[in-house]
Amino acid sequence: MGELDPTFIQEPKHRPKLAVTEAHGIPQIDLSPLMANRNTPAVQDLVGEVRGACENWGFFEVFNHGIPLESRERLMSAAKRFFDQPVEEKRKVRRDEANPQGYYDTEHTKNVRDWKEVFDVTVEAPMKMFASHDPADDRITEYVNRWPPHPPELRDACEEYVKDVQQLSYKLLELISLSLNLPPNRLEPFFSKDQTSFIRLNHYPPCPAPDLALGVGRHKDAIALTILAQDDVGGLEVKRKGDGEWIFVKPTPNTFIINVGDIIQVWSNDRYESVEHRVMVNSTKERFSIPFFLSPSYYTVVEPLAELIDEQNPARYTGYSWGKFFATRKRSNFKKLDVENIQIYHFKIADELKVDDGVSQVENLV
Ligand SMILES: O=C(O)CCC(=O)C(=O)O
Numbered sequence: 405m406g407e408l409d410p411t412f413i414q415e416p417k418h419r420p421k422l423a424v425t426e427a428h429g430i431p432q433i434d435l436s437p438l439m440a441n442r443n444t445p446a447v448q449d450l451v452g453e454v455r456g457a458c459e460n461w462g463f464f465e466v467f468n469h470g471i472p473l474e475s476r477e478r479l480m481s482a483a484k485r486f487f488d489q490p491v492e493e494k495r496k497v498r499r500d501e502a503n504p505q506g507y508y509d510t511e512h513t514k515n516v517r518d519w520k521e522v523f524d525v526t527v528e529a530p531m532k533m534f535a536s537h538d539p540a541d542d543r544i545t546e547y548v549n550r551w552p553p554h555p556p557e558l559r560d561a562c563e564e565y566v567k568d569v570q571q572l573s574y575k576l577l578e579l580i581s582l583s584l585n586l587p588p589n590r591l592e593p594f595f596s597k598d599q600t601s602f603i604r605l606n607h608y609p610p611c612p613a614p615d616l617a618l619g620v621g622r623h624k625d626a627i628a629l630t631i632l633a634q635d636d637v638g639g640l641e642v643k644r645k646g647d648g649e650w651i652f653v654k655p656t657p658n659t660f661i662i663n664v665g666d667i668i669q670v671w672s673n674d675r676y677e678s679v680e681h682r683v684m685v686n687s688t689k690e691r692f693s694i695p696f697f698l699s700p701s702y703y704t705v706v707e708p709l710a711e712l713i714d715e716q717n718p719a720r721y722t723g724y725s726w727g728k729f730f731a732t733r734k735r736s737n738f739k740k741l742d743v744e745n746i747q748i749y750h751f752k753i754a755d756e757l758k759v760d761d762g763v764s765q766v767e768n769l770v
């Protein structure tokens with residue numbers, strides 16, 4: 405990506421400390437009890453671990469997750485072959501406002517450019533979405549995946565991986581439902597038809613000034629749940645609840661990083677929180693990561709689940725349309741808007757607004 409032009413430079417208070425804090429990282433959770441009968445004490449312990457991780461961190465790492473290592477490695481190497489091409493080739497599958505799937509290298513988070521390039525692929529193909537952010541406009545559009553001619557295996561590798569990661573997402577939804585004392589299949593129907601989930605291939609090239617720029621600026625994921633595969637380079641940092649310290653997520657081979665997104669925060673009525681994270685870059689090594697962003701249908705109205713609210717715990721959010729939220733965020737990827745981007749705290753019920761001052765809000769969808 406060459407020189408560091410000023411659009412990449414973070415304000416001093418948001419610059420990374422290159423000496424990283426690794427102590428007591430995010431919880432590591434063994435999913436092997438899920439392979440057996442669901443009613444065993446081991447599964448109950450697992451549900452307890454997931455509850456603790458969601459409450460205390462909003463992030464955790466899973467192993468014995470059931471996804472074949474080959475599936476992930478095949479996609480990582482196809483991604484590398486794709487990004488290795490000259491930029492003119494990659495721009496032939498560039499995303500645009502009408503169909504934001506494909507290649508993109510000018511994403512901004514909070515108006516500062518990210519030191520990365522991405523390639524987005526939807527799970528449903530084509531994927532249905534509202535055509536506009538305007539609440540009065542109910543036209544639907546279809547997003548179509550853009551497949552480059554090179555590398556030829558990219559499409560197959562993406563499609564295979566998506567199948568695997570979707571299965572894992574359903575297991576995680578089950579655990580999260582149980583951890584909120586809900587029936588195991590309570591959340592699945594939001595995703596069983598017309599889900600808007602997608603995977604993103606992220607490439608972070610070596611950066612001449614890793615002390616000034618970030619691969620992705622601080623943000624929270626707007627979707628329900630993220631399942632992230634990262635390579636062995638490292639760079640992801642999570643903002644620790646309580647003291648706000650940035651904690652480095654040390655890469656562990658063949659594990660996935662899971663984080664709660666804004667939608668689970670709202671469904672859980674703030675029992676679980678979508679936590680800020682960011683990505684550091686480095687001057688010598690390129691880095692690859694592949695998040696899967698689990699997202700419901702465009703017609704889902706996101707609101708606190710009825711079972712989790714009562715007189716002592718009134719709903720903290722009014723419902724919002726996921727499709728309109730998504731369309732509004734996508735629009736800001738292409739136009740610099742003067743107004744602040746849409747955020748879940750905009751749907752907070754009145755007296756909560758005093759608590760959340762919106763300081764840690766973001767620009768991008770995820
Ligand atoms: O690359 C990573 O480790 C995380 C990327 C991320 O947070 C995102 O794409 O939303």
Ligand SMILES: [Fe+2]
Binds near residue numbers: 623624625770
């Ligand atoms: Fe993220």
